[in-house]
Amino acid sequence: MQAPINPSISVDIVVFGFDGTRLKVLLIERQKLNEKATTEYKLPGSMISEKEDLDTSAHNTLQNLTGLKNIYLEQLYVFSNPNRISSDEDKQWIEHTYGISTNRIVTVSYFSLVKINLSILKTTIQGMAFWCDVQELKHVSFDHKEIILKGLERLKSRMQTTPVAFELLPKKFTIKQLQNLYEAILGIDIDNRNFRKKILKYPYLIQLNEREAKVSHKPAIFYQFDIHAYRQEQRKLKKLKIF
Template identity: 40%
Template sequence: MNLMNPTFIHTYVSVDCIVFGFDYDHRLNILLVQRHLENTPKEKQRKLPGSLILSQEDVDDAAQRVLHELTGIKKMVLKQFRCFADPKRASSPEDIKWMDKEYQPNIDRIITVAYLSLCKIDHKINSTKYDTVDWFPVDQIPALPFDHNLIIQEALKEVRRWVESDFSIVFELLPKKFTIRQLHRLYSDLSKNKIDIKNFHKKISTFNFILPLDEMETNVAHRAARYYKFDKKLYRKSHNKLIK
């Protein structure tokens, strides 16, 4: 093999993490961080959290490190879903300038392995790396550097496939106690299957793993709704019966 082949380039591998959350305004959100570039407005410096992989680091370990540095949370649901390797994905002058500042070496090409993660939005975000970490509704994501907007689009497709194969994933985003309206809104955001709220209520009532609580909403302008909780053990039993 000719190792001096000029078509071989100086390539780096990174991980990017798409963290989904569901807020109390009933919207699906994504965590974005702030990068720092001189003479660039702050609103144009949002990006997905990510990092180059360290020399002695496995790619999954790198993703876990990025998530911990981002949130301060040690254990989060994490799923690798795609590699992004377009030769032009980091070719804009602003992106090249930022990479030279952040990583120092002259990088010819950067390939990223993308992960999606789910976070209860009431968890306190305690980042050890980023000064600015904010939730953005998925329908209000600004123009991002590299191919981060494309990565988010693909992450949404992946999490929707995930929910269709494992409904319990929805509850990783909801608070421990939730209303049927919250569950319906989140399911609608994550699923291609649209269902009206009345039919959704009927469907949920057939699930023995969604348990009503003796607790109602308080201090709300609309009619107070009952709270429910998800029972993971009952779900597993029901799911196993369906598989057999």
């Protein structure tokens, strides 16, 4: 852990969460360098150590921030514009934080999905982090807004081809919650009957013996996602698509 820092490479993570209605991204409050500056926010991340794999660096950052170990994480994209760190504030903040004066950092961004629950809320608030509505990004430093938009694209595409939606929902969820998630992120309306038909066909969605409580309408049934059943299913079906 005491290996020197590599002054050229950083890791930044786009962590998405869903509060039931809106898509959120986790931002860190960037320490002000002087009192009168407005508060700026950045993605969680850090420079990497010379002995460290990038995936490991991303995992560690996430674990420190959320207290969680097994979080969905994948490489997103490399941002390498030689001028991506251009403002004086940015340079000063880097020098102040890492003790290096460089004007060229290549960042490898990661894409992560977590369930927003009480436990994670407690930990993230302690870490000067906050869940920002993806539609209302402002005061985001560096090129981190661009990175978040890249992450959003990835999320939209992944949601349609793999079951990552369940990373954003509680373990037990209703079909309506799942539909709301798809509608919110993809920005579309989905017919409820057709959605249920499609979803409930899948053998890896398990109906539980539990319902919503204390709601003043017909209580919804909870379901659970069975990843093993999903993987087994995948091994069989591989149908050809030609764009």
